[in-house]
Amino acid sequence: MALVQRIADLHRGGAVHESAALVGQASLMITPSDLVRLATLLQAEGPAGSSTYLCRSVASGAPEHAAATLAELRRVGLVDEAADLFHTLWAVNSEALPALLAALEQSGQSADGQTLLWERASAPAAELAELTQHLRAAGRSGDVRHLLRQAAGRQTPEVAAIAAALSEDSAVELINELVRIRSASDIGQFAAAIRGQAALYDALLFAVDDLAESPARSAFAALRSAGLRTEPTPRPRSRYRQRR
Known part of the structure:
Protein backbone atom coordinates (compact mmCIF):
# COMPACT_ATOMS: atom_id res chain seq x y z
CA MET A 1 0.00 0.00 0.00
CA ALA A 2 1.32 3.42 -0.98
CA LEU A 3 0.40 4.91 2.38
CA VAL A 4 2.49 2.36 4.25
CA GLN A 5 5.43 3.07 1.95
CA ARG A 6 5.05 6.81 2.49
CA ILE A 7 4.96 6.37 6.27
CA ALA A 8 8.02 4.12 6.18
CA ASP A 9 9.95 6.49 3.88
CA LEU A 10 9.26 9.48 6.11
CA HIS A 11 10.37 7.54 9.17
CA ARG A 12 13.55 6.28 7.52
CA GLY A 13 14.32 9.80 6.33
CA GLY A 14 14.23 11.11 9.89
CA ALA A 15 10.86 12.84 9.53
CA VAL A 16 9.48 10.99 12.54
CA HIS A 17 6.93 13.62 13.50
CA GLU A 18 5.62 13.87 9.95
CA SER A 19 5.35 10.09 9.79
CA ALA A 20 3.44 9.98 13.08
CA ALA A 21 1.15 12.80 11.96
CA LEU A 22 0.29 10.90 8.79
CA VAL A 23 -0.52 7.79 10.82
CA GLY A 24 -2.69 9.79 13.20
CA GLN A 25 -4.53 11.48 10.35
CA ALA A 26 -5.21 8.16 8.66
CA SER A 27 -6.64 6.71 11.87
CA LEU A 28 -9.51 9.20 11.80
CA MET A 29 -10.25 9.15 8.09
CA ILE A 30 -10.64 5.50 7.15
CA THR A 31 -13.23 2.90 8.09
CA PRO A 32 -12.54 0.40 10.88
CA SER A 33 -12.06 -2.44 8.39
CA ASP A 34 -9.62 -0.38 6.30
CA LEU A 35 -7.84 0.71 9.46
CA VAL A 36 -7.37 -2.90 10.50
CA ARG A 37 -5.92 -3.71 7.09
CA LEU A 38 -3.56 -0.75 7.42
CA ALA A 39 -2.56 -1.85 10.92
CA THR A 40 -1.77 -5.33 9.61
CA LEU A 41 0.44 -3.88 6.87
CA LEU A 42 2.18 -1.51 9.27
CA GLN A 43 2.80 -4.38 11.65
CA ALA A 44 4.54 -6.27 8.85
CA GLU A 45 6.20 -3.50 6.85
CA GLY A 46 5.98 -0.21 8.72
CA PRO A 47 8.18 1.43 11.35
CA ALA A 48 8.32 -0.30 14.73
CA GLY A 49 5.29 0.54 16.84
CA SER A 50 3.43 2.23 14.00
CA SER A 51 0.53 -0.23 14.04
CA THR A 52 -0.16 0.31 17.73
CA TYR A 53 0.26 4.08 17.34
CA LEU A 54 -2.30 3.99 14.55
CA CYS A 55 -4.80 2.23 16.78
CA ARG A 56 -4.16 4.43 19.81
CA SER A 57 -4.82 7.48 17.66
CA VAL A 58 -8.37 6.29 17.02
CA ALA A 59 -9.25 7.24 20.60
CA SER A 60 -9.13 10.94 19.72
CA GLY A 61 -11.91 10.58 17.17
CA ALA A 62 -15.62 9.81 17.31
CA PRO A 63 -16.65 7.30 20.01
CA GLU A 64 -18.55 5.21 17.46
CA HIS A 65 -15.44 4.93 15.30
CA ALA A 66 -13.29 3.97 18.29
CA ALA A 67 -15.73 1.30 19.47
CA ALA A 68 -16.15 -0.18 16.00
CA THR A 69 -12.39 -0.23 15.47
CA LEU A 70 -11.85 -1.95 18.82
CA ALA A 71 -14.35 -4.64 17.88
CA GLU A 72 -12.75 -5.14 14.46
CA LEU A 73 -9.23 -5.37 15.89
CA ARG A 74 -10.38 -8.07 18.26
CA ARG A 75 -12.25 -9.90 15.52
CA VAL A 76 -9.14 -10.27 13.37
CA GLY A 77 -6.86 -11.08 16.30
CA LEU A 78 -4.74 -7.93 16.50
CA VAL A 79 -4.49 -8.34 20.25
CA ASP A 80 -1.73 -5.83 21.01
CA GLU A 81 -3.34 -3.13 18.90
CA ALA A 82 -6.74 -3.73 20.51
CA ALA A 83 -5.22 -3.58 23.99
CA ASP A 84 -3.40 -0.33 23.18
CA LEU A 85 -6.59 1.26 21.90
CA PHE A 86 -8.62 0.12 24.88
CA HIS A 87 -6.06 1.39 27.38
CA THR A 88 -6.00 4.74 25.59
CA LEU A 89 -9.78 4.95 25.94
CA TRP A 90 -9.31 4.98 29.72
CA ALA A 91 -8.18 8.60 29.36
CA VAL A 92 -11.29 9.80 27.51
CA ASN A 93 -12.61 12.90 29.28
CA SER A 94 -15.74 12.85 31.41
CA GLU A 95 -17.82 14.74 28.88
CA ALA A 96 -17.10 12.22 26.12
CA LEU A 97 -17.39 9.07 28.24
CA PRO A 98 -21.21 8.65 28.09
CA ALA A 99 -21.13 8.58 24.28
CA LEU A 100 -18.26 6.10 24.36
CA LEU A 101 -20.16 3.83 26.76
CA ALA A 102 -23.16 3.92 24.43
CA ALA A 103 -20.96 3.11 21.43
CA LEU A 104 -19.35 0.18 23.23
CA GLU A 105 -22.80 -1.19 24.08
CA GLN A 106 -23.96 -0.85 20.49
CA SER A 107 -20.90 -2.75 19.27
CA GLY A 108 -21.41 -5.61 21.73
CA GLN A 109 -18.69 -4.54 24.16
CA SER A 110 -20.71 -3.56 27.22
CA ALA A 111 -18.27 -5.30 29.56
CA ASP A 112 -15.54 -2.93 28.41
CA GLY A 113 -17.75 0.01 29.29
CA GLN A 114 -18.21 -1.37 32.79
CA THR A 115 -14.43 -1.73 33.06
CA LEU A 116 -14.02 1.94 32.14
CA LEU A 117 -16.54 2.91 34.82
CA ARG A 140 -27.37 6.83 32.02
CA SER A 141 -28.67 6.52 35.58
CA GLY A 142 -27.65 2.86 35.72
CA ASP A 143 -24.05 3.84 35.09
CA VAL A 144 -24.29 6.43 37.86
CA ARG A 145 -25.41 3.70 40.27
CA HIS A 146 -22.59 1.42 39.16
CA LEU A 147 -20.03 4.21 39.53
CA LEU A 148 -21.24 5.28 42.97
CA ARG A 149 -21.44 1.69 44.20
CA GLN A 150 -17.77 1.28 43.36
CA ALA A 151 -16.89 4.66 44.89
CA ALA A 152 -18.70 3.73 48.11
CA GLY A 153 -16.07 1.06 48.70
CA ARG A 154 -13.18 3.53 48.86
CA GLN A 155 -11.44 4.72 52.03
CA THR A 156 -13.90 6.47 54.32
CA PRO A 157 -12.31 9.96 54.11
CA GLU A 158 -12.33 9.67 50.32
CA VAL A 159 -16.01 8.73 50.28
CA ALA A 160 -16.75 11.74 52.48
CA ALA A 161 -14.92 14.03 50.07
CA ILE A 162 -16.82 12.54 47.14
CA ALA A 163 -20.16 12.99 48.89
CA ALA A 164 -19.35 16.66 49.49
CA ALA A 165 -18.46 17.17 45.81
CA LEU A 166 -21.55 15.47 44.35
CA SER A 167 -24.91 16.99 43.57
CA GLU A 168 -27.59 16.41 46.20
CA ASP A 169 -29.22 13.50 44.36
CA SER A 170 -25.92 11.78 43.66
CA ALA A 171 -24.69 12.30 47.22
CA VAL A 172 -27.83 10.64 48.58
CA GLU A 173 -27.35 7.75 46.16
CA LEU A 174 -23.72 7.35 47.22
CA ILE A 175 -24.70 7.33 50.89
CA ASN A 176 -27.43 4.75 50.23
CA GLU A 177 -24.84 2.52 48.56
CA LEU A 178 -22.40 3.03 51.42
CA VAL A 179 -24.80 1.97 54.16
CA ARG A 180 -25.73 -1.16 52.21
CA ILE A 181 -22.21 -2.43 51.62
CA ARG A 182 -20.14 -1.16 54.55
CA SER A 183 -19.91 -2.33 58.14
CA ALA A 184 -21.45 -0.49 61.07
CA SER A 185 -17.95 0.61 62.09
CA ASP A 186 -17.31 2.05 58.62
CA ILE A 187 -20.63 3.88 58.73
CA GLY A 188 -19.61 5.38 62.06
CA GLN A 189 -16.31 6.57 60.59
CA PHE A 190 -18.09 8.07 57.60
CA ALA A 191 -20.58 9.80 59.91
CA ALA A 192 -17.72 11.32 61.90
CA ALA A 193 -16.17 12.62 58.67
CA ILE A 194 -19.38 14.40 57.58
CA ARG A 195 -20.71 15.40 61.00
CA GLY A 196 -20.32 19.09 60.19
CA GLN A 197 -22.38 18.85 57.00
CA ALA A 198 -25.98 18.70 58.18
CA ALA A 199 -27.61 17.77 54.87
CA LEU A 200 -25.22 14.88 54.24
CA TYR A 201 -25.43 13.70 57.82
CA ASP A 202 -29.22 13.69 57.74
CA ALA A 203 -29.14 11.78 54.46
CA LEU A 204 -26.97 9.20 56.21
CA LEU A 205 -29.42 8.88 59.10
CA PHE A 206 -32.33 8.36 56.74
CA ALA A 207 -30.35 5.81 54.72
CA VAL A 208 -29.48 3.86 57.86
CA ASP A 209 -33.08 4.01 59.00
CA ASP A 210 -34.14 2.38 55.72
CA LEU A 211 -31.93 -0.65 56.34
CA ALA A 212 -33.26 -3.91 57.72
CA GLU A 213 -33.72 -3.78 61.48
CA SER A 214 -30.56 -5.60 62.54
CA PRO A 215 -28.01 -3.67 60.44
CA ALA A 216 -29.82 -0.41 61.23
CA ARG A 217 -29.56 -1.03 64.97
CA SER A 218 -25.86 -1.88 64.61
CA ALA A 219 -25.20 1.29 62.64
CA PHE A 220 -27.06 3.52 65.10
CA ALA A 221 -25.19 1.83 67.95
CA ALA A 222 -21.91 2.69 66.21
CA LEU A 223 -23.01 6.32 65.93
CA ARG A 224 -23.92 6.48 69.61
CA SER A 225 -20.62 4.87 70.61
CA ALA A 226 -18.80 7.60 68.67
CA GLY A 227 -20.85 10.30 70.40
CA LEU A 228 -22.69 11.22 67.21
CA ARG A 229 -26.31 12.22 66.95
CA THR A 230 -28.90 9.75 65.73
CA GLU A 231 -31.69 12.26 65.14
CA PRO A 232 -31.89 14.51 62.07
CA THR A 233 -31.43 18.25 62.24
CA PRO A 234 -34.61 19.79 63.71
CA ARG A 235 -37.19 20.51 61.03
CA PRO A 236 -40.94 21.09 60.95
CA ARG A 237 -42.66 18.24 62.79
CA SER A 238 -44.33 16.90 59.64
CA ARG A 239 -40.92 16.00 58.24
CA TYR A 240 -39.61 14.10 61.25
CA ARG A 241 -38.95 10.42 60.91
CA GLN A 242 -39.02 8.01 63.81
CA ARG A 243 -35.57 6.74 64.80
CA ARG A 244 -34.96 3.21 65.91
Whole structure:
Protein backbone atom coordinates (compact mmCIF):
# COMPACT_ATOMS: atom_id res chain seq x y z
CA MET A 1 0.00 0.00 0.00
CA ALA A 2 1.32 3.42 -0.98
CA LEU A 3 0.40 4.91 2.38
CA VAL A 4 2.49 2.36 4.25
CA GLN A 5 5.43 3.07 1.95
CA ARG A 6 5.05 6.81 2.49
CA ILE A 7 4.96 6.37 6.27
CA ALA A 8 8.02 4.12 6.18
CA ASP A 9 9.95 6.49 3.88
CA LEU A 10 9.26 9.48 6.11
CA HIS A 11 10.37 7.54 9.17
CA ARG A 12 13.55 6.28 7.52
CA GLY A 13 14.32 9.80 6.33
CA GLY A 14 14.23 11.11 9.89
CA ALA A 15 10.86 12.84 9.53
CA VAL A 16 9.48 10.99 12.54
CA HIS A 17 6.93 13.62 13.50
CA GLU A 18 5.62 13.87 9.95
CA SER A 19 5.35 10.09 9.79
CA ALA A 20 3.44 9.98 13.08
CA ALA A 21 1.15 12.80 11.96
CA LEU A 22 0.29 10.90 8.79
CA VAL A 23 -0.52 7.79 10.82
CA GLY A 24 -2.69 9.79 13.20
CA GLN A 25 -4.53 11.48 10.35
CA ALA A 26 -5.21 8.16 8.66
CA SER A 27 -6.64 6.71 11.87
CA LEU A 28 -9.51 9.20 11.80
CA MET A 29 -10.25 9.15 8.09
CA ILE A 30 -10.64 5.50 7.15
CA THR A 31 -13.23 2.90 8.09
CA PRO A 32 -12.54 0.40 10.88
CA SER A 33 -12.06 -2.44 8.39
CA ASP A 34 -9.62 -0.38 6.30
CA LEU A 35 -7.84 0.71 9.46
CA VAL A 36 -7.37 -2.90 10.50
CA ARG A 37 -5.92 -3.71 7.09
CA LEU A 38 -3.56 -0.75 7.42
CA ALA A 39 -2.56 -1.85 10.92
CA THR A 40 -1.77 -5.33 9.61
CA LEU A 41 0.44 -3.88 6.87
CA LEU A 42 2.18 -1.51 9.27
CA GLN A 43 2.80 -4.38 11.65
CA ALA A 44 4.54 -6.27 8.85
CA GLU A 45 6.20 -3.50 6.85
CA GLY A 46 5.98 -0.21 8.72
CA PRO A 47 8.18 1.43 11.35
CA ALA A 48 8.32 -0.30 14.73
CA GLY A 49 5.29 0.54 16.84
CA SER A 50 3.43 2.23 14.00
CA SER A 51 0.53 -0.23 14.04
CA THR A 52 -0.16 0.31 17.73
CA TYR A 53 0.26 4.08 17.34
CA LEU A 54 -2.30 3.99 14.55
CA CYS A 55 -4.80 2.23 16.78
CA ARG A 56 -4.16 4.43 19.81
CA SER A 57 -4.82 7.48 17.66
CA VAL A 58 -8.37 6.29 17.02
CA ALA A 59 -9.25 7.24 20.60
CA SER A 60 -9.13 10.94 19.72
CA GLY A 61 -11.91 10.58 17.17
CA ALA A 62 -15.62 9.81 17.31
CA PRO A 63 -16.65 7.30 20.01
CA GLU A 64 -18.55 5.21 17.46
CA HIS A 65 -15.44 4.93 15.30
CA ALA A 66 -13.29 3.97 18.29
CA ALA A 67 -15.73 1.30 19.47
CA ALA A 68 -16.15 -0.18 16.00
CA THR A 69 -12.39 -0.23 15.47
CA LEU A 70 -11.85 -1.95 18.82
CA ALA A 71 -14.35 -4.64 17.88
CA GLU A 72 -12.75 -5.14 14.46
CA LEU A 73 -9.23 -5.37 15.89
CA ARG A 74 -10.38 -8.07 18.26
CA ARG A 75 -12.25 -9.90 15.52
CA VAL A 76 -9.14 -10.27 13.37
CA GLY A 77 -6.86 -11.08 16.30
CA LEU A 78 -4.74 -7.93 16.50
CA VAL A 79 -4.49 -8.34 20.25
CA ASP A 80 -1.73 -5.83 21.01
CA GLU A 81 -3.34 -3.13 18.90
CA ALA A 82 -6.74 -3.73 20.51
CA ALA A 83 -5.22 -3.58 23.99
CA ASP A 84 -3.40 -0.33 23.18
CA LEU A 85 -6.59 1.26 21.90
CA PHE A 86 -8.62 0.12 24.88
CA HIS A 87 -6.06 1.39 27.38
CA THR A 88 -6.00 4.74 25.59
CA LEU A 89 -9.78 4.95 25.94
CA TRP A 90 -9.31 4.98 29.72
CA ALA A 91 -8.18 8.60 29.36
CA VAL A 92 -11.29 9.80 27.51
CA ASN A 93 -12.61 12.90 29.28
CA SER A 94 -15.74 12.85 31.41
CA GLU A 95 -17.82 14.74 28.88
CA ALA A 96 -17.10 12.22 26.12
CA LEU A 97 -17.39 9.07 28.24
CA PRO A 98 -21.21 8.65 28.09
CA ALA A 99 -21.13 8.58 24.28
CA LEU A 100 -18.26 6.10 24.36
CA LEU A 101 -20.16 3.83 26.76
CA ALA A 102 -23.16 3.92 24.43
CA ALA A 103 -20.96 3.11 21.43
CA LEU A 104 -19.35 0.18 23.23
CA GLU A 105 -22.80 -1.19 24.08
CA GLN A 106 -23.96 -0.85 20.49
CA SER A 107 -20.90 -2.75 19.27
CA GLY A 108 -21.41 -5.61 21.73
CA GLN A 109 -18.69 -4.54 24.16
CA SER A 110 -20.71 -3.56 27.22
CA ALA A 111 -18.27 -5.30 29.56
CA ASP A 112 -15.54 -2.93 28.41
CA GLY A 113 -17.75 0.01 29.29
CA GLN A 114 -18.21 -1.37 32.79
CA THR A 115 -14.43 -1.73 33.06
CA LEU A 116 -14.02 1.94 32.14
CA LEU A 117 -16.54 2.91 34.82
CA TRP A 118 -14.76 0.72 37.36
CA GLU A 119 -11.53 2.56 36.59
CA ARG A 120 -13.23 5.95 36.93
CA ALA A 121 -14.58 5.06 40.37
CA SER A 122 -11.08 5.67 41.74
CA ALA A 123 -10.87 9.19 40.26
CA PRO A 124 -10.51 12.29 42.48
CA ALA A 125 -13.74 13.58 43.99
CA ALA A 126 -14.18 16.56 41.66
CA GLU A 127 -13.60 14.45 38.55
CA LEU A 128 -15.99 11.77 39.74
CA ALA A 129 -18.64 14.39 40.50
CA GLU A 130 -18.26 15.85 37.01
CA LEU A 131 -18.64 12.42 35.45
CA THR A 132 -21.86 11.69 37.34
CA GLN A 133 -23.31 14.94 36.01
CA HIS A 134 -22.48 13.99 32.42
CA LEU A 135 -23.85 10.48 32.88
CA ARG A 136 -27.12 11.81 34.30
CA ALA A 137 -27.42 14.35 31.50
CA ALA A 138 -27.05 11.49 29.01
CA GLY A 139 -29.79 9.50 30.77
CA ARG A 140 -27.37 6.83 32.02
CA SER A 141 -28.67 6.52 35.58
CA GLY A 142 -27.65 2.86 35.72
CA ASP A 143 -24.05 3.84 35.09
CA VAL A 144 -24.29 6.43 37.86
CA ARG A 145 -25.41 3.70 40.27
CA HIS A 146 -22.59 1.42 39.16
CA LEU A 147 -20.03 4.21 39.53
CA LEU A 148 -21.24 5.28 42.97
CA ARG A 149 -21.44 1.69 44.20
CA GLN A 150 -17.77 1.28 43.36
CA ALA A 151 -16.89 4.66 44.89
CA ALA A 152 -18.70 3.73 48.11
CA GLY A 153 -16.07 1.06 48.70
CA ARG A 154 -13.18 3.53 48.86
CA GLN A 155 -11.44 4.72 52.03
CA THR A 156 -13.90 6.47 54.32
CA PRO A 157 -12.31 9.96 54.11
CA GLU A 158 -12.33 9.67 50.32
CA VAL A 159 -16.01 8.73 50.28
CA ALA A 160 -16.75 11.74 52.48
CA ALA A 161 -14.92 14.03 50.07
CA ILE A 162 -16.82 12.54 47.14
CA ALA A 163 -20.16 12.99 48.89
CA ALA A 164 -19.35 16.66 49.49
CA ALA A 165 -18.46 17.17 45.81
CA LEU A 166 -21.55 15.47 44.35
CA SER A 167 -24.91 16.99 43.57
CA GLU A 168 -27.59 16.41 46.20
CA ASP A 169 -29.22 13.50 44.36
CA SER A 170 -25.92 11.78 43.66
CA ALA A 171 -24.69 12.30 47.22
CA VAL A 172 -27.83 10.64 48.58
CA GLU A 173 -27.35 7.75 46.16
CA LEU A 174 -23.72 7.35 47.22
CA ILE A 175 -24.70 7.33 50.89
CA ASN A 176 -27.43 4.75 50.23
CA GLU A 177 -24.84 2.52 48.56
CA LEU A 178 -22.40 3.03 51.42
CA VAL A 179 -24.80 1.97 54.16
CA ARG A 180 -25.73 -1.16 52.21
CA ILE A 181 -22.21 -2.43 51.62
CA ARG A 182 -20.14 -1.16 54.55
CA SER A 183 -19.91 -2.33 58.14
CA ALA A 184 -21.45 -0.49 61.07
CA SER A 185 -17.95 0.61 62.09
CA ASP A 186 -17.31 2.05 58.62
CA ILE A 187 -20.63 3.88 58.73
CA GLY A 188 -19.61 5.38 62.06
CA GLN A 189 -16.31 6.57 60.59
CA PHE A 190 -18.09 8.07 57.60
CA ALA A 191 -20.58 9.80 59.91
CA ALA A 192 -17.72 11.32 61.90
CA ALA A 193 -16.17 12.62 58.67
CA ILE A 194 -19.38 14.40 57.58
CA ARG A 195 -20.71 15.40 61.00
CA GLY A 196 -20.32 19.09 60.19
CA GLN A 197 -22.38 18.85 57.00
CA ALA A 198 -25.98 18.70 58.18
CA ALA A 199 -27.61 17.77 54.87
CA LEU A 200 -25.22 14.88 54.24
CA TYR A 201 -25.43 13.70 57.82
CA ASP A 202 -29.22 13.69 57.74
CA ALA A 203 -29.14 11.78 54.46
CA LEU A 204 -26.97 9.20 56.21
CA LEU A 205 -29.42 8.88 59.10
CA PHE A 206 -32.33 8.36 56.74
CA ALA A 207 -30.35 5.81 54.72
CA VAL A 208 -29.48 3.86 57.86
CA ASP A 209 -33.08 4.01 59.00
CA ASP A 210 -34.14 2.38 55.72
CA LEU A 211 -31.93 -0.65 56.34
CA ALA A 212 -33.26 -3.91 57.72
CA GLU A 213 -33.72 -3.78 61.48
CA SER A 214 -30.56 -5.60 62.54
CA PRO A 215 -28.01 -3.67 60.44
CA ALA A 216 -29.82 -0.41 61.23
CA ARG A 217 -29.56 -1.03 64.97
CA SER A 218 -25.86 -1.88 64.61
CA ALA A 219 -25.20 1.29 62.64
CA PHE A 220 -27.06 3.52 65.10
CA ALA A 221 -25.19 1.83 67.95
CA ALA A 222 -21.91 2.69 66.21
CA LEU A 223 -23.01 6.32 65.93
CA ARG A 224 -23.92 6.48 69.61
CA SER A 225 -20.62 4.87 70.61
CA ALA A 226 -18.80 7.60 68.67
CA GLY A 227 -20.85 10.30 70.40
CA LEU A 228 -22.69 11.22 67.21
CA ARG A 229 -26.31 12.22 66.95
CA THR A 230 -28.90 9.75 65.73
CA GLU A 231 -31.69 12.26 65.14
CA PRO A 232 -31.89 14.51 62.07
CA THR A 233 -31.43 18.25 62.24
CA PRO A 234 -34.61 19.79 63.71
CA ARG A 235 -37.19 20.51 61.03
CA PRO A 236 -40.94 21.09 60.95
CA ARG A 237 -42.66 18.24 62.79
CA SER A 238 -44.33 16.90 59.64
CA ARG A 239 -40.92 16.00 58.24
CA TYR A 240 -39.61 14.10 61.25
CA ARG A 241 -38.95 10.42 60.91
CA GLN A 242 -39.02 8.01 63.81
CA ARG A 243 -35.57 6.74 64.80
CA ARG A 244 -34.96 3.21 65.91
